[in-house]
Amino acid sequence: MMIFLPMIIACRQRGGTGDRPLVSCMTFEWGAGKDSYRVREQFINEHTTSAAVKITYAPHSTYVTKLLASFAGNIAPDLMFSMNGRHRLFLAKGIFLPLDDFIKGPGGIDLNDFNATFIREQLMRGGKIHALPQTQSTLALYYNRELFRRAGLPDLSTTEPITWDRYRELAQALTRDLDGDGATDQYGCAPGFDSQQPTYYFYVLNESFGCRTYNDDGTRANFDSDATADAFRFLHSLIYEYKSAPPPLVAQQLGGALFPANRLGLVINGPWMAYDFQQTAPDLDYGVAPLPYRPGCPRRNMIGGEAIGISAQCRNPAAAWEIIKAFVSPEFQKLPIQGLPSRLSVMSQPGFKGLPHWEIFRNEMEFGTANFFTAKYDQVSTILRQYAERILSDPGAKPRIPALLKEMNAKINALL
Amino acid sequence: MSYKTRYALLFLAVPFLLFTLFRNLPIVIAFIVSLLDWDITGKPVFVGFRHYIALLGDDNFRRAFLNTVYYVAGTVPLSIVLGLLFAALIEARFIRGKAFFRTVYFLPVVCSMVAIATVWSWIYNPMFGLLNQLTARIGLGRHNWVADPYLALPCIMAMSVWKTIGYNMIIYIAGLKAIPSTYYEAASIDGASKTRSFLAITIPLLRPVTLFLVIMGVINSFQVFDQVFILSQGQLQDSTNVLVFYLYHKGFNELSLGYASAIGYYIFLVILGITLVQFWLNRRHE
Structure with a gap:
């Protein structure tokens, strides 16, 4: 009792x-x-x-x-x-x-x-x-104005989006080895960082690079498209070629700590991040710009x-x-x-x-x-996250991207 | 039936009912669920042993199994050897402040794994972590630790060993105290060195204690979850995917309850098999 x-x-x-x-x-x-x-x-x-x-x-x-x-x-x-x-x-x-x-x-x-x-x-x-x-909610590009100032970069437009190539150039310009030990201390960007749903952003990036994630009736995924391969090559080169972004697991682990600590220049996130900054870092000097786009492809975001x-x-x-x-x-x-x-x-x-x-x-x-938020979103995201980890945690994975995506797409299609 | 027997049965009935309701019944129900395709809200569909068969061809399950075996092989022997070493050192005559050392080494055991994993996640932090500060100072460079697919599991293993040593040490101290000092005195008269006495007297007489620690260590390590969940931030990753985490992921993220229950029964069978082998090996030695 x-x-x-x-x-x-x-x-x-x-x-x-x-x-x-x-x-x-x-x-x-x-x-x-x-x-x-x-x-x-x-x-x-x-x-x-x-x-x-x-x-x-x-x-x-x-x-x-x-x-x-x-x-x-x-x-x-x-x-x-x-x-x-x-x-x-x-x-x-x-x-x-x-x-x-x-x-x-x-x-x-x-x-x-x-x-x-x-x-x-x-x-x-x-x-x-x-x-x-x-x-x-939608996504937008947050930029650290303090780091922009230190790098001599002008503020971003609040109405005109930059291209993904410009995004990469800015990331390069913001990347720093502050103590000269050869390791990056200040990252230019961290696409896809979010400890809750790291894959959230891959869908948007993928659509923004010109891939339509699913066909009209949602029965077939298109992650084996050239556009998806380009999106993954873009992320891979940001990490290993330009050394401007942390590997995905580092980004996931550091979560939101880098940006308010003035160790990260650019990050894509939703309006809730502005709310977090209001609560935890009210003095942080940051700006928000529209999501970047790829010339020749329609601008995309998630709703x-x-x-x-x-x-x-x-x-x-x-x-x-x-x-x-x-x-x-x-x-x-x-x-x-x-x-x-x-x-x-x-x-x-x-x-x-x-x-x-x-x-x-x-x-x-x-x-x-919101077409990628299907009834099987969790299962598809698990597969996507695993393959993203395999591609983006391996410096030598770039040539194998199309083959890995084909394998991933087959697994996702088997689920649908 | 005497009134004493009736009272005894009455008192026994309470824990028996609680155990049946909250432990035995769920075990039986989990087996039944493992034979169903069920996502909580839909109507369960009987699929027989299809989940058990599907698991044999599941890459994630295979990876989780191998990662778990790697984790068990890395943590159990090391924590036992270190536990024995620490126990022997603390019980050595020349050590002063035994109670202090026992308390210090046992402290991690009584701390919550979630709290410990959270603290260690900061120690392992690739940008601001204590460990990287240390390795950078002594010229070993900085590493991504738990965010490195190759280092993630060894990092978790190191933390688990650190937490377990104290428990093993205390059990070994109890075992050491139970060995009569006359054995050592006799060995000393016969001219045996300290090392020889340790190898020929201490270790063989501690075999029942070691067997207990190995069995408990294997059982606990096969069920590793909390530290993996905290350090991987609840995300299924190839590098840190272990059996119970995969079970949790399938059951509570993907709501495949039948599949998750089948994983649970595989874990049970593996632990049962290993424990029986350990008992058999011990009996053969005796």
Whole structure:
């Protein structure tokens, strides 16, 4: 009893919502701080009269497992968030209810205020919308202005992107051996660094080099294309020929430490990085520029974000819909987040205060695609990461890139 | 049945039920799951031993198995030899402050592996790490350590050995204290040197302790996970892919629960096989 009593007490339901139906919701809060979900819960409960919400938090790393396990146990929360790379997985598993009847119904909302590409490529299945975007994100090029100044380089344009060749030239100019021991102490660039999802950026680079990751119906991958081989040769030469970028595992391990420590000049990342700098390095002097492009190829970026949908096990979808409307309402969307608001009109309102440089990320949405975030994104990414490691950790791998990519593509196609 | 027997059974029933519920039942269920194709939300599909067969042709599993064997071979003998060496040194007559040294060497054992791995990740940091500062000063240059595919696993092994030595040392100290001093006195009268006494008396009489440490070391090392997870930042990498990490990856990242359970049973079979061989070898020596 001594073991189970505290568990029973901890598990008891808390009430206190009056006559309003209570809607449960689980979030990972890849938003604005771990405890901000409490602020959001309070905000929604104060601004919604027809329903109340009880939000529970799960860390980002275990969120999907917890959510799917609760779904399997028939105890899923009424509302669920899905994150970058997982939307199509959630849709494929049938855990969201279609929202079309609610959207078009009397208490519906105008979808024209949301990014159409993201909804079409990530949130639709069988011609129906299963979730609504709650935040949006794209990638951009962060540059360290202090290191630019030291190297005598001018600031980058906030509207005109540089080419990948110029990116390499800048990286070379920023690379330094500070103590003269022959090893690089200050890297020019670190493409693809992110300890959470190192492959995230390879997709964008690949598309930017002219490869369309999958065919139209998503049944065949094109990682064996010449464009992909060029993208990998580009990364390989940055590491070994120009010695301007760290090997992938070094970049992964050092994570975000190099850039704020003035040991890294250029890095590609999302708006959440600006949020991190606000919290941890408020004095850091950095700029943000549009993502580089390859001449002759269309400009490409990714469009990501969080989405919210109603669980297929929800007993009161009408009440859950009221809470969804609150989550995507213009008032709620003005709360601080690590990305962009999903409602485009919110960003057009005078006095809108987003993250630093939010306009550049918003402008990049025009070039965004999410077609590589398939239902098998995790499995494909594991294979991609392994081959990226094999290619980019081996100084002599450059001639073998086409053969390795062919092998990788065959493995990915076998998965699809 | 007497009331004493009834009470005894009643008290035994509580741990028995808890063990059955939380340990034995999951083991049985894991076997059943290993025969299914199941991703938590979908309907489980019975596939028989297909996962077990598929694993034999899985490159990642083969790599994980070889990496794990490499890890076991690198950590278990070294931590046992060093544990014995440290125990013998601390128990030597000329050493003062035995309790202090025992505490210092045992300290890593009681620390959380997650905390230790996090500290070591900074020691191994290629740009700002303590180890590179040291190697650069003595002319050995700087290295990428855990971020180098060839050095990553040896780095993790070194950290694991450092953490395990204290435990082995304490067990060996207990074993050393159990050896009657009369054996050494007799050997000394017969003119045996200290080294000869150590090789002819200490090591043979410590065989049961060594067997225990080898078995526990192999079992624990085959299940290496925490340090790999922390130092590889949760990413599946060729260089640090070990069996339990691969199991975790398949089960909780890719949600292939049947496949992950089959990996678990392979690990169990391998550990069982090695333990039985160790017992058999020990019996033959006796």
